[in-house]
Amino acid sequence: QVQLVESGGGLVQAGGSLRLSCADSGRTFSSNAMGWFRQAPGKEREFVAAINWSGGITRYADSVKGRFTISRDNAKNTVYLQMNSLAPEDTAVYSCAAARSSRLVVAMAAFGSWGQGTQVTVSS
Numbered sequence: 001q002v003q004l005v006e007s008g009g010g011l012v013q014a015g016g017s018l019r020l021s022c023a024d025s026g027r028t029f030s031s032n033a034m035g036w037f038r039q040a041p042g043k044e045r046e047f048v049a050a051i052n053w054s055g056g057i058t059r060y061a062d063s064v065k066g067r068f069t070i071s072r073d074n075a076k077n078t079v080y081l082q083m084n085s086l087a088p089e090d091t092a093v094y095s096c097a098a099a100r101s102s103r104l105v106v107a108m109a110a111f112g113s114w115g116q117g118t119q120v121t122v123s124s
Contacts, residue, residue, distance in 0.1 A: 009118030022096030
């Protein structure tokens with residue numbers, strides 16, 4: 001069973017950086033594509049970034065392209081989201097998710113396991 005625990009959220013000023021981590025206690029981490037999603041207050045959850053099983057293929061939402069980087073360390077069962085040049089509109093609860101496939105996917109329905117989320121707040 002996949003259990004995902006996010007960390008690294010917090011309060012940061014606009015223009016700052018944060019690195020989110022998501023540790024997977026399951027035994028199949030290296031077989032799963034992974035993704036990051038976020039949900040701002042009053043808004044629907046949205047796709048942020050995804051990575052395939054090996055880390056060789058990534059995809060980003062247009063709103064974060066060039067500022068965020070997703071990566072993974074299969075030896076540590078951990079996926080990361082490096083967030084640079086943060087803006088107030090990046091404020092949200094960020095959740096990681098494990099896909100049912102090893103191939104890169106971006107649709108929420110393709111992710112079967114979700115973490116609880118970590119709050120990211122960007123002040124102006």
